[in-house]
Amino acid sequence: MTEGYGNIDWKFFVFFAYGIVAVTLGAYAIFSIKRWESAEKSFAEEGFSNEELEEKN
Amino acid sequence: MKLRKNLLALSTLLLLGGWYAALFMVGADKDQGEVYRIMFVHVPVAWCAFVWIITGGVYGALALIRKSHAQRFDQGGQAAMELGTLFSALALATGMIWGRPTWGVWWDWDPRLTSTLVMFLISCGYHILRSYTPDVAQRRNVAAVTAILSGVNVPLVYYSVNLWRSIHQPQTFTRSGSQASADISATLWTNVFLMLFFSILVFGLRRLSIKATERLNAARESL
Numbered sequence: 001m002t003e004g005y006g007n008i009d010w011k012f013f014v015f016f017a018y019g020i021v022a023v024t025l026g027a028y029a030i031f032s033i034k035r036w037e038s039a040e041k042s043f044a045e046e047g048f049s050n051e052e053l054e055e056k057n
Numbered sequence: 058m059k060l061r062k063n064l065l066a067l068s069t070l071l072l073l074g075g076w077y078a079a080l081f082m083v084g085a086d087k088d089q090g091e092v093y094r095i096m097f098v099h100v101p102v103a104w105c106a107f108v109w110i111i112t113g114g115v116y117g118a119l120a121l122i123r124k125s126h127a128q129r130f131d132q133g134g135q136a137a138m139e140l141g142t143l144f145s146a147l148a149l150a151t152g153m154i155w156g157r158p159t160w161g162v163w164w165d166w167d168p169r170l171t172s173t174l175v176m177f178l179i180s181c182g183y184h185i186l187r188s189y190t191p192d193v194a195q196r197r198n199v200a201a202v203t204a205i206l207s208g209v210n211v212p213l214v215y216y217s218v219n220l221w222r223s224i225h226q227p228q229t230f231t232r233s234g235s236q237a238s239a240d241i242s243a244t245l246w247t248n249v250f251l252m253l254f255f256s257i258l259v260f261g262l263r264r265l266s267i268k269a270t271e272r273l274n275a276a277r278e279s280l
Contacts, residue, residue, distance in 0.1 A: 010091040017154040036266035048276040
C-alpha cells in the first residue's frame with residue numbers, strides 16, 4: 001500500500017526511525033558509563049574510602 | 058566494570074543483528090509495504106517503556122514500604138524511570154515516523170497516542186519533581202508516589218486500543234493467537250527480547266552510576 005510519502009522514499013522513514021533509536025540509546029549508555037567512571041575516579045582521587053564514609057555516617 | 062562493558066558490547070551486536078534481520082531479511086508486508094519495518098523497533102521500545110515505568114513504580118512502592126532500604130530502591134527507581142522516559146519518547150518518535158507515510162499525519166489525538174503521551178509527561182514530571190525537591194527524604198517520597206502513579210497508568214496505555222475506538226491497530230498478539238506471519242512474529246519477538254536485554258544492562262550501569270555519584274556527594278558533604 002505505502003512505499004513512502006510523496007517524493008520521500010520509504011527508506012527515509014525507516015532508517016530515520018532506527019537512527020533516532022540507535023543514537024539516543026547509544027548516547028544514554030555512554031553517558032551512564034562516563035558518569036560512573038567519573039564518580040569512581042573522583043572518589044578515589046579525593047582520598048575518600050568506604051570505611052571512612054561508613055564511620056562518619 | 059569490564060564484564061558489564063563486554064556484556065553491553067555483546068548485547069549491542071546482537072541487537073544490531075536483530076535490526077539487520079528486520080531491515081533486510083524479512084519480507085515486506087502485503088498491506089503496508091516496506092514502511093512496516095519500523096514496527097521492529099517501535100514495538101520493542103514501546104514494550105521497554107512499559108517494563109521500565111512499571112519497574113519504576115515497583116521500586117517506588119518498595120521505597121515507601123521498606124524505609125530501611127529506601128536509598129537503594131530510590132536509586133533503582135530513578136534509573137528505571139529514566140529508561141522509561143527515554144523509551145516512551147522513542148516510542149512516540151518512532152510511532153510518529155511510521156504514522157506519517159501510513160496514516161498521512163505525524164500525530165492524531167487517538168487514545169493510544171494520547172495515553173502514551175500522558176505516560177511520557179508523567180515520567181517527565183517525576184524527573185522535574187526530583188530536581189526541584191532539595192530535601193532527600195521528601196524527594197524520595199515525592200519521587201516514589203509519582204513513579205507509582207506512572208506505573209498505574211501503564212495498563213491504561215496498553216488496553217487503550219481495546220477500551221476506546223482507536224485508529225491504532227489492536228493487539229497483534231492475543232491469547233487466541235497471532236495476526237502476524239511466523240517470520241514476522243519471530244523477528245519481532247527476537248527484537249523485543251534483545252532490546253529488553255540491552256536495556257537491562259544499561260539499567261545496571263545507570264543504577265551503579267547514580268549510586269557512585271550519591272556516594273561521592275555524601276563523602277564531600279561529610280568533610
